[in-house]
Amino acid sequence: MKRAGGFTLVELVMVIVLLATVATISVQFVTLSTRGAIDVGARQQRALAGVVISEQISRAVRAALPTSLRTGSGGSCLEWMPIVAASNYLNRPSGPTPDSFEAVPLAGGRSAAGRVVIYGYGSNVYNPTDPGPISPPATVPAGPSPITVTFDGGATHRFSQQSPERRFYVVSGPEAVCQAGAFLYRYSGYGINASPASGLPSSYPGREVMAANLVPGSLEFEVTPPSLQRGAVVSFSFELADPESGETTAITQEVQVRNVP
Structure with a gap:
């Protein structure tokens, strides 16, 4: 009488262990690859x-x-302090109550508003004294040359230094x-x-x-x-x-x- 073919219990256990090992390695490989992609991202x-x-x-x-x-x-x-405009002045404020000065119009024929700064090297622009490098609020109008830059509200100001390039800047608030x-x-x-x-x-x-x-x-x-x-x-x-x-x-x-x- 012929014996029936099949697997022994030991063989089945070995196959299950091998499959579990392969599955574990595969899952770890996929997990590490995914984790690596996430970390790189x-x-x-x-x-x-x-x-x-x-x-x-x-x-x-x-x-x-x-x-x-x-x-x-x-x-x-x-x-x-951000610069909002810049140009060249023709003369600095002068006279007993200097409330304006003449300048070259801004590029593009535009106007601007803010504080005027001339030079300022070696000075503290956060100390708006008179005389000093930074003026009270002022308005730079548009128009043909020369334009007249006027300090707002009738304020007066003298600049303590002059620019070698006769340059002035208009800045907004800090x-x-x-x-x-x-x-x-x-x-x-x-x-x-x-x-x-x-x-x-x-x-x-x-x-x-x-x-x-x-x-x-x-x-x-x-x-x-x-x-x-x-x-x-x-x-x-x-x-x-x-x-x-x-x-x-x-x-x-x-x-x-x-x-x-």
Whole structure:
């Protein structure tokens, strides 16, 4: 009588063990591959976020009056006055009550409003004294040359220095970028204060969120003041963190701010 063919219990157990081992290795391989793809994607996303943040700060700084750049809060804040217009003056305010001066019209025949700054090297533009480098609020009208730049409200002002290139700038109110915890904020509309980045607004619209997921205390600004031989240089660095894994990406940037004294 012939014996029936089949598998023994030992053989079945061995097959089950081998299949379980292969399945475990396959699952781990797929898991590691997926995890690796997710990690690479997260790193790329942080790197892209770092580029966007750096570009936002760089564009703002390039439009700043170089002599207005200053840091505060231990280097975690950068403050500046944005330039809204620039031209050449024909004469500086003169007379007993100087409330205006003549200038070349702005490019494109446009008008502008803000504070006028002449030269300002070696002076504090955040100290609007008379005489001084920064004027009270003024209006630069459009029109044929020459135009008359007038200080608002009948204010008077004398500029303490003259520009070698007879250059003047019109600046708006100070703006600042500061880190608070894991957030990066941009501030505006708070006026001129003696201390760097002081009196900052605590809510919108004076405070806007620029970025999140920064490593607390990682943002650091450093300003090299301008001179007659070179422009100002702003360098900054910060770290972005992954909220899930905690992995960080370090970003460093340097911006040169050109200027005509």
